[in-house]
Amino acid sequence: MGQIIEFTDKGLYCPAGRFYIDPWEPVDKAIITHAHSDHARAGHKAYLSHHDTIPFLQLRLGEHVYQGIGWNELIYLNGVKVSLHPAGHIIGSSQVRIEQQGEVWVVSGDYKVENDGISGAFEPEPCNVFITESTFGLPIYNWKPQETIYNDIRHWIHDNQLAGKTSVLIAYSLGKAQRVLQAVAPLTGNIFVHGAIYNTHQVLTRGGWNLPEVIRVTPELPKDAYKGQVVIAPPSADGTSWMRRFAPFSVGVCSGWMQVRGHQRRRNADAGFALSDHADWKGLLEAVKATGASKVFATHGFQSVFSRYLNEQGIEAAEVKTAFGGEEEEVVTEPEKADE
DSSP, X not given: OOOSSEEOSSSEEETTTTEEESOSSOOSEEEOSOOSTTTSOTTOSEEEEEGGGHHHHHHHHOSOOEEEEOBTOOEEETTXXXXXXXXXXXXXXXXXXXXXXXXXXXXXXXXXXXXXXXXXXXXXXXXXXXXXXXXXOSTTOOOOOHXXXXXXXXXXXXXXXXXXXXXXXXXXXXXXXXXXXXHHTTTOSOEEXXXXXXXXXXXXXXXXXXXXXXXXXXXXXXXXXXXXXXXEEOGGGTTSGGGGGGOSEEEEEESGGXXXXXXXXXXXXXXXXXXXXXXXXXXXXXXXXXXXXXXXXXXXXSHHHHHHHHHHXXXXXXXXXXXXXXXXXXXXXXXXXXXX
């Protein structure tokens, strides 16, 4: 049997099933692992994803032909068995399991192995071949437990409150912002958010997700409303004129890149919290071993380092070039621009 998945200039392609996974060029049939903009792009004729991902695709891409399925729900695409399994990256994020003539390949999408209490727990799927991300595929990336990071964020906010400053936390509007909201809710009744985060929040609450209430930042709100409070904003808002209304303020960036102090300095952040929606080095290795795969393809991130290490450990591995990004590559949409 040839490769179940081929690596093409449009994306990961299953020839027998005639579908792509997270393609970056327009195709007829796209399976989407999750709704972040580097994996979910406009222009495909038909989309397939987990039920929880569909509302975000509609929000970000507009109306298309969407089909949603549940976890472990088996479907056949031109005779090829396909199912989706939790990736733990963000709400609705999926791994794609593909079975053909008894051989199983799994495409991880983006994932993390610590259960954040919102996104669902990563579930390793036994397979012959595992296609894994490697965004943080270096040993230096070693996350603290989520609750430890949450406590660090809370202490930082408390210190800002004592100094009369507004705490502005920079986080992805889908995925990270909901985790940050979970962290700061015990501290304050007023949590202000950027319009992009507010729009995502509305989709989630309409879908039945139980999240703390937020207040959208608007030009009509008086500046003193923010004093000593918490504001959550996406990376696209950092350093823009939109931020001036919060002065005096302190900026905390929530990203796995904050594990390295040089990144924090380059971002001109007052504080950095290594809160990531991706697996760290140990998490990547844990996931690979749990699948039992005899061959691994490493995609975006430090794929050359990670694949080399796997080969040294006796696991056949190779790197694959893709158009996927890493953290802090959220594309600016029109609703976000309108808020500035």
